[in-house]
Amino acid sequence: MKKLVTISRQYGSGGRTIGKLLAEILHVPFYDKEIIDMAVEESGYSREVVEGAEMKARSGFAYSLASALSFTEGAGGVNKDLSVNDRLFLAQYRVIQEIGSSEEGVIIGRCADYVLKDKPGVTNVFIYGDLEDRIRRAVTEYGEDPDGAKNAVLAVDKARANYYNYHTEYKYGDVKNYNLCINSSYITEQEAAELIADYVEKRKYIEEA
Secondary structure: OOEEEEEEEOOOOOHHHHHHHHHHHHOOOEEOHHHHHHHHHHHOOOHHHHHOOHHHHHOHHHHHHHHHOOOOOOOOOOOOOOOHHHHHHHHHHHHHHHHHHOOEEEEEOOOHHHHOOOOOOOEEEEEEOOHHHHHHHHHHOOOOOOOOHHHHHHHHHHHHHHHHHHHOOOOOOOHHHOOEEEEOOOOOHHHHHHHHHHHHHHOOOOOOO
């Protein structure tokens, strides 16, 4: 059984918590903010810049335009002809590939399913939920203002989709990208983690010749 799982998720779906619980069940490392720390060291940019990279994509057009611009000064040894957005993505790309080489761990977001697409045996999961349930969780667990929670949820969803669609040839949320999709509105986070763990254990791996 290969214990390497990527989790993509809608905002407010509880995907991060589910991933952390899953890592505990599988007894493997959990990677979320840890990827940011590693990417900071890889890229040479500040933590604030790396952490905010995804949310810069709230406007798909503006993000694409900024990403089309190149700069003359490199950071962390990254190609000088790349834009800041692409450098940041590449830094995280390299970190995720390094994690993938260990063949175990639970990785949250950051296009990890795409980064590891050529690695056999990775289980890619997408966590989503009903909008009202995600708004409730955003308020009660993430501290969003109730008056603006719906807009906040939709804004983060849009940023994640734009970021993912720009940096990969896949479409965010497309079921073809994943081995398992779960609506977290109808089961607890613990139950969702156990469901994924059971899938990982029972999954039949198809290795390319």
